[in-house]
Amino acid sequence: MKSIRVFLVILLVAIITLANFAAAVRGYLGSMDEAEKLFNQRLLQQVDLLNYLLPGRYQEFSQNSAPLVYNAPAKAAPGDTSTRVADLQFQWVSNEGKLLMRSTAMPDEVISDLRSGYQFVNFNHYRWHVLVAPAVNNSGWYLLAERDDQRYRLAESMILQAVTPMVIAIPIIGFVIWWVLGIGVRPVARLTEEFHAREATDLRAIDQQDMPAELIPLAQSANELLRRLGASFMREQRFAGDAAHELRTPIAALNIHCENLLHELQPVPESAYKLQQGIKRMSYLVEQILLLNKTSPDHFMSQFQPVNLTALVKQVIVGASDALSHKDLQIEFDGDTCWVNGDAAALETLINNLLGNAIKYSSANGQIVVHTWRRGDQVVLEVMDNGPGIPADQRERVFDRFYRLHGDRHNSGTPGCGLGLSIVKQVVDLHQARINLTESSFPTGLLVQVTFSACSPQSLSAPNEGAKEK
Amino acid sequence: MMVDAILLVLREVLEAALIITILMVMSRKLGFSLHWILVALVMGTLSSWALAHYAYTIADALGGTGQEWTNALLYFMVVLAFIVIAAFIAPLLFNTPHQLRHLAREDTPRLNRQLLVAAAIFAVGLSLAREVAEIWIYLGGFAQQPDKLESALTGGAIGLGIGASLGAITYYLLVFISVRRFIYLLFSFLILLSGGLATQIAKQLLQIGVLDSAAPLWDTSRLVNEHSWLGELLYALIGYDSSPSAIQVIFYWLAVTPLIVIGIWQWRRRKLAHA
Numbered sequence: 041m042k043s044i045r046v047f048l049v050i051l052l053v054a055i056i057t058l059a060n061f062a063a064a065v066r067g068y069l070g071s072m073d074e075a076e077k078l079f080n081q082r083l084l085q086q087v088d089l090l091n092y093l094l095p096g097r098y099q100e101f102s103q104n105s106a107p108l109v110y111n112a113p114a115k116a117a118p119g120d121t122s123t124r125v126a127d128l129q130f131q132w133v134s135n136e137g138k139l140l141m142r143s144t145a146m147p148d149e150v151i152s153d154l155r156s157g158y159q160f161v162n163f164n165h166y167r168w169h170v171l172v173a174p175a176v177n178n179s180g181w182y183l184l185a186e187r188d189d190q191r192y193r194l195a196e197s198m199i200l201q202a203v204t205p206m207v208i209a210i211p212i213i214g215f216v217i218w219w220v221l222g223i224g225v226r227p228v229a230r231l232t233e234e235f236h237a238r239e240a241t242d243l244r245a246i247d248q249q250d251m252p253a254e255l256i257p258l259a260q261s262a263n264e265l266l267r268r269l270g271a272s273f274m275r276e277q278r279f280a281g282d283a284a285h286e287l288r289t290p291i292a293a294l295n296i297h298c299e300n301l302l303h304e305l306q307p308v309p310e311s312a313y314k315l316q317q318g319i320k321r322m323s324y325l326v327e328q329i330l331l332l333n334k335t336s337p338d339h340f341m342s343q344f345q346p347v348n349l350t351a352l353v354k355q356v357i358v359g360a361s362d363a364l365s366h367k368d369l370q371i372e373f374d375g376d377t378c379w380v381n382g383d384a385a386a387l388e389t390l391i392n393n394l395l396g397n398a399i400k401y402s403s404a405n406g407q408i409v410v411h412t413w414r415r416g417d418q419v420v421l422e423v424m425d426n427g428p429g430i431p432a433d434q435r436e437r438v439f440d441r442f443y444r445l446h447g448d449r450h451n452s453g454t455p456g457c458g459l460g461l462s463i464v465k466q467v468v469d470l471h472q473a474r475i476n477l478t479e480s481s482f483p484t485g486l487l488v489q490v491t492f493s494a495c496s497p498q499s500l501s502a503p504n505e506g507a508k509e510k
Numbered sequence: 511m512m513v514d515a516i517l518l519v520l521r522e523v524l525e526a527a528l529i530i531t532i533l534m535v536m537s538r539k540l541g542f543s544l545h546w547i548l549v550a551l552v553m554g555t556l557s558s559w560a561l562a563h564y565a566y567t568i569a570d571a572l573g574g575t576g577q578e579w580t581n582a583l584l585y586f587m588v589v590l591a592f593i594v595i596a597a598f599i600a601p602l603l604f605n606t607p608h609q610l611r612h613l614a615r616e617d618t619p620r621l622n623r624q625l626l627v628a629a630a631i632f633a634v635g636l637s638l639a640r641e642v643a644e645i646w647i648y649l650g651g652f653a654q655q656p657d658k659l660e661s662a663l664t665g666g667a668i669g670l671g672i673g674a675s676l677g678a679i680t681y682y683l684l685v686f687i688s689v690r691r692f693i694y695l696l697f698s699f700l701i702l703l704s705g706g707l708a709t710q711i712a713k714q715l716l717q718i719g720v721l722d723s724a725a726p727l728w729d730t731s732r733l734v735n736e737h738s739w740l741g742e743l744l745y746a747l748i749g750y751d752s753s754p755s756a757i758q759v760i761f762y763w764l765a766v767t768p769l770i771v772i773g774i775w776q777w778r779r780r781k782l783a784h785a
Contacts, residue, residue, distance in 0.1 A: 051682055054675035061668045061675075068512060196511055196661055203512070204660070207667045 045221050053214045060210065064203045071202070075195030080158065083171040083184045086128065094132055094141070095179035101132070101140040107148070108141045127190055129168075131183040132175070140180060154181045161185065227252050231259070243270040283330075291323045328459040331389060344471075346495045347387055349378045349419060350412045356391040357410065360399060368405045375412035378419040379495035382471045390467040393460040394423040394488055401427030407482065414494060421490040426482035435477040439465040464490075511658060515665025516672070518648055521742050522641035523673030526554075528747065529637045531677045532699055533630045535684040536599070539692055542627060550631045554638025561639055562646030575718040582714040584640045585707045589765050591633035592707075593772075596700045598626045600772045602693050604780040701769045706749020708765030712758040713751070726753035 094101075101108065110130075132141040133150050142148070145164060152161045152170050159170045168185040175182055234246065245263040248256055298316045302308055357364075357373060364371055380387070398408045402425045411422040430438060437443050444458040468475045473492040480487040530547065537544055561568070561580070569577040645666065652662040684692060715721045731752035735741050744750035751758060 047682070050678050054678035057671045058675040058679070061672050064668060065513070065516060192511070193657065193661075200512070200661060200664055203668075204664050207664055207671070210671060 045218070045225055048221055049214065049218050052217050053210070056213055057210050060206050064206045068199055068203055071199040072195055075198065079169075079186065079191055079195070080171070083128075083186065084173070086130070086184050087171070087173045087182055090130065090132070090182050090184075091176045095175050095177050098134075098140075098175075098177075098179035102134050102138065104140070107132075107139040110141060110143045127187045129185045131185075132180055133183060134180045135178065146185070151183055151185065160188065227255055231255060235262075243267075243273070287326050291319065291326060294319050295323065325459075328463065331459075331463055344381050344383060346379050347382050347384045349380050349387065349421060349492070350375060351377075352384065352387055353391055353410055353412055353421070356388060356395055359392075360395055363396075363399050364408075367399065367402065369399060369402055369408055370406075371408045371410065373410045375410075376414040378412045378414050378421075380419050380471070380492040381495050382492070386467045386470060390464050390490070391421070391423075393464050394421075394490075397460055397488075398423050398425035398427070398486075401425060401486070403427065417494050419492045419494045421492070422487060424480040424482070424485060424487040426480060426485040429479060429484050429486045430477060438477070511661040512665035512668070515648070515662045516669040517742060519645055519666045519669030520673050521669075521745065522644055523670055524676065524743070525747075526634075526637050526641045527673050527677030528680070528699075529703065530634050531681045532684065532696060533595075533634060535681060535692060536595075536696055537627075537630065538685060539689050540623075540626075542623060546627045546631050547634065550634035551638065553631065553635035555642060557635065557639035558642035558646060561643035562650065565643070565647055578714040578718045581640065582711045584636050585711045585714070588633055588636050588640075589704045589707050589711075591629045591636070592700045592704045593765075593768055594629040595626060595633065596697060596704075596769045597772055598629075599693060599697055599700070600776040603697060603773060604777055697769075697773065701766055702748040704765040704769060705762045706745075706747075708761040709749050709751055709754060709758040712755070712761035716755065716757065721757050725755070727756055727759055729753040 127145065129143040129146045131139060131143075131146050131151060133154060134140055137150060137154065139148065139150055147163055151163055151168075152159050152172060154172060156172055156174060159172060161168050161170045167188040169188045169191055171182075171184045173182050173184070174180075231246070231251075243266045245266060246259045248259050248263075251259055295316075298312070298319055302312055302316065305312060353373065357371060395408070395410070402408060406426050408426075409422070409424040411420070411424075413420045413422070438461045440458075441462045442458040465475060468490055471492060473490055476489045476491070478487045478489070479485070530550075534544060534547055537546070565577070567576075568580055572579055649662055649666055652659045684695070687695070712721060729752060734744060734750070734752065736745065736750065736752045741750060741752070754762075
């Protein structure tokens with residue numbers, strides 16, 4: 041079942057249609073029988089009328105050589121094909137079978153056997169419904185004929201007045217059911233909207249007030265799940281905090297001891313330098329893992345605020361000046377002053393990682409270009425280097441955790457662990473931005489473009505000062 | 511008049527609704543998109559209109575036998591489409607319930623989805639072309655008779671409503687049965703429908719004298735009259751004929767045998783694989 045509403049509408053309309061139309065057919069057949077009886081009753085009444093008028097003149101008519109032709113006044117205008125009138129004709133026949141009188145449309149011969157009852161007879165190119173009835177006082181027979189097709193259509197036209205509205209009503213019923221079910225499933229839609237609109241970190245219980253009885257068990261289960269999830273997040277957060285503290289301290293101590301060892305040992309053995317490199321790599325890896333954990337959507341607790349991205353980029357560039365001068369790299373920064381709605385710390389991590397990568401992969405005396413552009417309602421951050429770049433078929437994979445291009449064989453001397461771009465992607469996703477890796481405009485190198493939604497003017501009117509400062 | 515229109519439209523709609531319903535459920539159970547049904551409906555409606563529009567030209571063609579040849583050809587192509595569908599479905603007949611439960615999510619290598627969908631489009635499109643063309647012709651005949659038109663249209667709408675409603679109810683009844691049961695049901699329906707359509711091919715060819723007519727092999731009209739409600743329903747479901755000739759029975763078995771052979775072959779294959 042893909043949609044409860046569609047399922048219910050189709051099934052209800054089908055059942056109503058079936059029941060309604062079956063009733064209509066049954067009603068139609070029953071009504072046609074009743075109409076038949078009514079028409080027959082009318083023919084019998086005509087017999088009474090003829091009995092009132094004709095038997096007294098039986099002797100007079102039986103002596104005539106030719107039958108009298110009765111010209112009935114027209115009941116309908118010529119050419120009128122309406123079904124309101126059924127053509128009624130009659131013959132008066134003597135006991136000996138001589139035709140005494142007939143109406144205009146009747147033939148000069150007696151149309152049927154003089155046998156009392158209803159019969160079907162064909163004449164004048166039509167099928168006629170005929171009543172043969174004996175006249176009173178032994179004064180012959182009356183043969184009353186009604187065109188069967190006209191009689192049938194007359195009956196049907198009356199019955200159709202009752203049946204046709206049923207057919208017309210079905211689409212209206214379908215629409216009403218659709219509308220009513222829409223109202224009925226609105227609480228489900230509201231509940232869905234509430235879940236959808238919630239921040240990843242909003243684990244408050246769902247309000248069950250005014251909730252339909254059918255949804256309360258679902259809400260209770262969801263609340264129980266949220267409670268367990270919240271407890272689990274708290275445990276994980278505590279663990280992450282504790283782990284950060286517990287790991288950072290011994291690594292820092294190891295680092296100091298290693299530095300001391302290098303000073304004390306003369307000459308310094310090669311393995312001592314390798315030990316120092318290993319400690320640095322471990323320290324970097326732990327910092328990156330903690331950063332990844334900190335910026336994951338589940339644990340991202342801070343509220344978004346307007347952030348001056350341009351100022352943030354400048355601040356990161358200043359912070360990286362040592363690394364830049366160490367490799368004699370030229371850096372160029374240009375662009376508009378751009379504001380985005382986001383978390384300043386996470387954005388700083390993003391810029392840091394992008395710039396760090398550019399520095400790491402650029403060869404000595406290389407060039408790095410950083411831009412922040414405002415394009416309509418979008419802000420684009422560009423970081424371009426003239427390093428080796430990333431082959432097109434690897435550009436999606438570099439966002440995978442611990443994935444290192446060519447095993448990270450670069451001569452930057454900076455330790456890498458394959459988490460930098462995963463963190464960047466996580467921050468990008470967190471800000472609902474887009475990231476694109478392409479070739480730089482240098483002969484070689486990489487251009488990273490991150491596209492954010494620009495801050496709306498309303499939110500800029502009262503920007504967070506703390507973020508501004510950054 | 512109205513009852514005649516109901517019966518005629520219902521007879522045509524019921525058969526088309528059954529084919530559409532069962533193939534839509536097949537799509538759903540096997541995890542296909544249902545978009546193909548739109549293509550089949552458009553194809554069927556346009557073809558039916560063309561068949562109705564050129565009905566007299568078609569009828570006059572081939573020395574006045576064009577209509578029968580066209581019908582026979584359409585029936586034959588639908589039977590072929592059913593055989594193709596049955597050939598793809600047959601391997602699933604003897605799968606374990608566990609394998610079938612995962613069918614919708616897995617791309618079973620035995621199942622060439624595109625061919626199966628194409629066969630389904632042809633089966634629905636060609637069935638609609640034949641059935642709806644008769645409705646067009648019937649209702650078109652009343653366009654010049656306004657006094658009868660309302661009755662014919664009302665009857666047509668009731669027939670359409672009953673047929674479509676039965677189709678919708680059948681759809682949901684079939685949707686909620688297990689995949690395993692449905693595959694058996696589908697295969698059985700394909701056998702019955704193919705057999706019924708094959709007898710119709712023989713009937714068309716008998717009408718134009720291509721095949722020699724002979725005395726009916728049996729007569730079950732006392733049991734179930736062809737023109738009763740039950741007879742009409744059975745005609746739509748399995749092409750019921752109360753007094754079939756020997757040639758109709760031969761045609762029936764010609765259509766049904768390949769399907770039975772496919773089924774038995776799959777059963778033996780599965781048995782050997784388990785041995």
